Amino acid sequence: MSDTYVIIHGAWHTGAEMEAVAKHMRESGHVVHCPTLAGNRPEDDRSTMGLNDAIESAVRFIEEKDLHNVRLVGHSYGGMVISGVADRIADRLERLVYVNAFVPLDGQCLNDLVPPHYVELFDSIAAQNNNAVMLPFPVWREAFINDADLALAQSSYAKLNPHPYHTFIDPISLKQPLAQLNIGKSYLNCQQDIALPHGLPWHPRLSERLGLFRLVECAGSHETWFSNPPRLAQAIIEAGRD
Amino acid sequence: MSDTYVIIHGAWHTGAEMEAVAKHMRESGHVVHCPTLAGNRPEDDRSTMGLNDAIESAVRFIEEKDLHNVRLVGHSYGGMVISGVADRIADRLERLVYVNAFVPLDGQCLNDLVPPHYVELFDSIAAQNNNAVMLPFPVWREAFINDADLALAQSSYAKLNPHPYHTFIDPISLKQPLAQLNIGKSYLNCQQDIALPHGLPWHPRLSERLGLFRLVECAGSHETWFSNPPRLAQAIIEAGRD
């Protein structure tokens, strides 16, 4: 059985960093697309692009390829994007799979869902960089990719790109709560993910907003995309299958 | 070393669905019984049978076989039953093993321990089916057997039987708190069990009622009995041994 997946990357990433996982999923017979969102392409103006640009670019990707029965996967910030896509073209989707990803309510922005010390950090970096935010390496190494060795932490960090800050502060507009959408919902929780602190965790704080959802878990950090692609690919398939 | 186990199934199950796990435990040299409780046998009247009938049928099973030093295992609703059995014939028991199972206080019923949306769901189904409740398939597939593929979710669902609703609303009578019983207590938590939501989890909310208890965990859903019998068998033995 071959399912169609579209994987939406997180902040600072592009589709290219999702390819290691996608390759393992394709080996299991699935069709997997890894587009890069508007705002994270080399040519994009980080100072002006916002959440709606990112959502629209994902919608356009699915419509232009005329994809149906899509299992739409979002990682981290990608959860904001797949939520917006689902609100617009649910008829093309079979299931949403949130991978340690944000699940917003109508009117919320990403910064509403993270602890205050992140907002302060991002505010300060954005102010100095014309709205393009980067993550400091010590935070990446200790809290994002805590399961990798230093060499992998460094080589993966080198692939990141500055992220357009408007996508963190633009509120999302949703016509109905995600829990009411008549498609499947899964939450994949990497168990050692401390990119969000335990007082404001990914799961169950955000997963429970999905209503009836399927939980899948595997060992790994927020960046298991780099530290263990075959294991994450297996978990995504368990989360995305019927 | 050969230990004697009695496994008490959960709601909608019979002893037959416990046999895959029991088989693996027997291969490790143990004696394992899997009785079917009053209320879940084909001939039982679902409209009248209650919690006391179920408890008495388990007591009778142990007494008629004259079992001693029993490691009494209860799954889910079976936790209500083994709690009642322990209150009556603790002298025949060596240890209680709760497998994502309910641990009641004196006077509580199962419905006191689940979220309101389950009570509403069960109320409504029971009212339409002469007190025999079934679990809707989407809940089974997403929240009970989230670690299986669709084929196993369907084939296992086909084995379930309508459950007598009185067993969910009858309060249990306990002469003393379970924590004070002078036998061993273990709690086995399958880590991806979302049959209860995370706001009202199995563990530690219910496990801590056991006082000094042994925690054992393994990966798996509420229905690891179907999705991974050898792993669950190993975990039960680690929970049940001296």
Place this chain on the structure above:
Amino acid sequence: MSDTYVIIHGAWHTGAEMEAVAKHMRESGHVVHCPTLAGNRPEDDRSTMGLNDAIESAVRFIEEKDLHNVRLVGHSYGGMVISGVADRIADRLERLVYVNAFVPLDGQCLNDLVPPHYVELFDSIAAQNNNAVMLPFPVWREAFINDADLALAQSSYAKLNPHPYHTFIDPISLKQPLAQLNIGKSYLNCQQDIALPHGLPWHPRLSERLGLFRLVECAGSHETWFSNPPRLAQAIIEAGRD
């Protein structure tokens, strides 16, 4: 790459019980020391020795061997000790690794960080034994080494030594919060550790006091030092590396 580790044992242990894990770490090329703290040596007077004696003995060990860039590992009570060591000789340390260990604030003692029923238990045992406390075997077997079989639970218990109670009630003095120390911090959480109850857990309650820290987890009880030394050795290396 060879790193230098110093492992500080917990209450009732000596350095000898850390050697099984240390052996596996040495096989990966690291230098590993396992000193025994003042208070837990055979000749020590349990009635008078306190937390400061223990901390000073660890500082002295590091200074006398003139160790630098130390990855300082503390287990359980050992977390009190490594916190005090870091406050005094941070310049000799590369990183702190807490293994299900206490993380105190300035002025706190170990007993401030455990549930009241432990304090009552320890008070009562200390009063009867001239300030030397032992852990009752049932607590050890069910809540400390819940992942072992009975034979290992008994043989490991036989190696424990009475612990000087002053080390549990002496407040620690810290010149600055541990989170502000300019060295790496890691928290290694053994996932089935119920030596502390879930209402007052090791992680995240104590780990979050470290500020930006690296989380590493592995399966196992509070005493994975006995039940699974190779797995714990691997986890410590993942927690301690750059």
